[in-house]
Amino acid sequence: MTTVKFTAMKDGDKDDYEFLTAHEIDYAAKTGERLLDALVQLDEGLSGYKITRLGHSLQAATRAWRDGADTDWIACALLHDIGDIHAPYNHDEYAAAILKPFVREQCTWVVEKHGDFQRLYYAHHLGGNPHARDRFAGHAYFDDCDQFCERWDQSSFDPDYETLPIDFFRPLVLEVFARKAYDPAMIRAGERVPLVDPAIARTRTGASA
Ligand SMILES: [Fe+2]
Ligand SMILES: [Fe+2]
Secondary structure, eight states, X not given: OOSOSOSSGGGOOHHHHHHHHHHHHHHHTTHHHHHHHHHHHGGGSOOSSSSXXXXXXXXXXXXXXXXXXXXXXXXXXXXXXXGGTTOTTSHHHHHHHHHTTTSOHHHHHHHHHHHHHHGGGTGGGGTSOTTGGGGGTTOTTHXXXXXXXXXXXXXXXXXXXXXXXXXXXXXXXXXXXXXXXTOHHHHOTTOOOOSOOHHHHHHHHOOOO
């Protein structure tokens, strides 16, 4: 059997659908690799800044890593703009949808809302509302999104910053997307993990206390 027998889904039988399920599991296992490829494609995206979108993504992830952030935060910093290619008007929601089955709820929320929080830094220059984020005031993850944007997103357009290469983050991305989807032990609903861990940051950067 190399393909299913049906041409309309309602005509498929148990064998067809068991065959497809095996294929889907195989395909899903390579999600991390496909996302890394997509990240490289970001290099051709959106010009005008001093660095490319890939450079921005790597720089955000590098800052997260140097801050002592955990795996979920680093993966989210790296992939937060992955939606730029296909969803220029809701790139934040697009990225959040990709990450949602595999990372902490806190991180998904932050990625999903980061577009509104980023407006704080520029919308007033364009006659827009820099306080769009205020509609989330009081939300449990509000301050986390504020920190994410301040520390890792708005700051990561510096061509002189020492940014780590994509291969550095490859094992981390593969690990995250090899997780069991929607595993409550990974989603950790309601749990807040700080973005910055000074002790881990020191071990990573070699800085003294
Ligand atoms: Fe963004
Ligand atoms: Fe960004």
